[in-house]
Amino acid sequence: GNSVTQMEGPVTLSEEAFLTINCTYTATGYPSLFWYVQYPGEGLQLLLKATKADDKGSNKGFEATYRKETTSFHLEKGSVQVSDSAVYFCALSGAPITGGFKTIFGAGTRPFVKA
Amino acid sequence: GAVVSQHPSWVICKSGTSVKIECRSLDFQATTMFWYRQFPKQSLMLMATSNEGSKATYEQGVEKDKFLINHASLTLSTLTVTSAHPEDSSFYICSAPTTSGGWAYNEQFFGPGTRLTVL
Numbered sequence: 081g082n083s084v085t086q087m088e089g090p091v092t093l094s095e096e097a098f099l100t101i102n103c104t105y106t107a108t109g110y111p112s113l114f115w116y117v118q119y120p121g122e123g124l125q126l127l128l129k130a131t132k133a134d135d136k137g138s139n140k141g142f143e144a145t146y147r148k149e150t151t152s153f154h155l156e157k158g159s160v161q162v163s164d165s166a167v168y169f170c171a172l173s174g175a176p177i178t179g180g181f182k183t184i185f186g187a188g189t190r191p192f193v194k195a
Numbered sequence: 196g197a198v199v200s201q202h203p204s205w206v207i208c209k210s211g212t213s214v215k216i217e218c219r220s221l222d223f224q225a226t227t228m229f230w231y232r233q234f235p236k237q238s239l240m241l242m243a244t245s246n247e248g249s250k251a252t253y254e255q256g257v258e259k260d261k262f263l264i265n266h267a268s269l270t271l272s273t274l275t276v277t278s279a280h281p282e283d284s285s286f287y288i289c290s291a292p293t294t295s296g297g298w299a300y301n302e303q304f305f306g307p308g309t310r311l312t313v314l
Contacts, residue, residue, distance in 0.1 A: 114302070123288065123307040124239075169238065173292075173303075183229070183290075183303055187238045 082107040086170045086186035093160055093193050101155040101189045103144075103170035111172040113137075113146050113153040114183070118167045127155075127168070165193045197223045199291055201306035208279055209314055216274045216309045218245075218289030224269035225291035229303070230262075233286040245272040245289075279313040286310050 086103040093099060105113065115127040115137070128137030133148035142157045153170060170186040198221040208214050218228055226247045231239040243264050244252040251264035261283075263275040276283055287310075290303040 116303075116305075124290075124303075124305040126302055126304075129302060182241070182244065183292075184241075185239045188236075190236070 082111065082172060082174055082184045084170050084172055084184050084186040086189055088187050088189055091189060091191040093191055095162055095193055095195050096159045097193075099155075099157045099160045099164070099191060101168055101170075101191070103153045103155065103186060105151050105153065105170075105172050107151075107172055107174065109174060111174050113144070114171040114173065115142070115144055115153070115155050116169045116171055116185075118169065118188075120166070124169065160191070160193050162193045162195050165191065197221075197291070197293055197304045199289065199304045199306040201289055201309050203309060204307060205310040205312075207312045207314065210280050211278055213275055213277045214279055214311060216276075216287055216289075216311075218272045218274070218291075218306050220270045220291045220304075223291075223293065225272075226269060228266065228272040228289055228291045230264060230272075230274050231288045231290065233288055233308070235286075239288060242274075247272075276311065279311070281313045284311055284313045 083106045112131045114129045116124045117127045118124045128139040130137040130146035133146055136145045144153050144155045167188045167190045169188050171183050173183045200219045202217045228245040230242045232242050233239050241254050242257045245264045245266040247266040253259045266272045286308050288308045289306045293302050
């Protein structure tokens with residue numbers, strides 16, 4: 081079945097450092113890939129998405145490229161800020177052949193950014 | 196973007212009582228909604244898929260008689276935790292997908308969550 085594996089941490093960074101959170105997936109068909117972010121005390125919100133191979137999603141300085149050959153969707157940001165401290169979830173949503181809307185989440189990664 | 200609300204945002208109840216949590220899509224219709232459970236510092240665990248006009252589909256290991264789901268309209272799904280016990284204490288989150296652009300997008304809009312504490 082479909083699954084998502086992401087690095088868990090802990091991840092501690094200094095402000096303005098480069099952030100990478102690895103995410104790999106297993107899926108049949110052609111899933112859509114997402115990064116969701118959960119700030120302290122808030123619900124999940126979509127950070128970025130990619131719906132086909134080689135697509136690059138980007139938002140708020142974060143980027144991720146859908147790599148079918150390596151089944152990966154790593155999240156990157158060139159210069160993190162303290163305000164980026166949150167939990168980041170990699171997720172996939174199946175193609176119609178595998179069930180449509182159902183979303184599978186990774187375990188979540190919580191980078192801690194020090195000032 | 197689309198907005199999903201949940202009510203209540205937190206609830207404390209005694210063991211053995213039932214608790215109802217509402218999930219509403221405020222500015223769009225949702226024939227499908229999802230209910231998740233999130234344990235502290237862990238990922239979301241899909242509990243069930245709520246389908247408007249038909250029975251919910253439960254994930255393996257989720258007790259359908261304990262977690263009753265009713266999708267009463269195109270904008271409302273409810274989760275009732277029956278005969279709650281302390282081990283049911285958790286953060287419950289609902290979501291609804293958008294079908295904008297077709298199946299490929301499948302973006303989920305999440306409610307803010309409901310924190311249930313069973314004493």
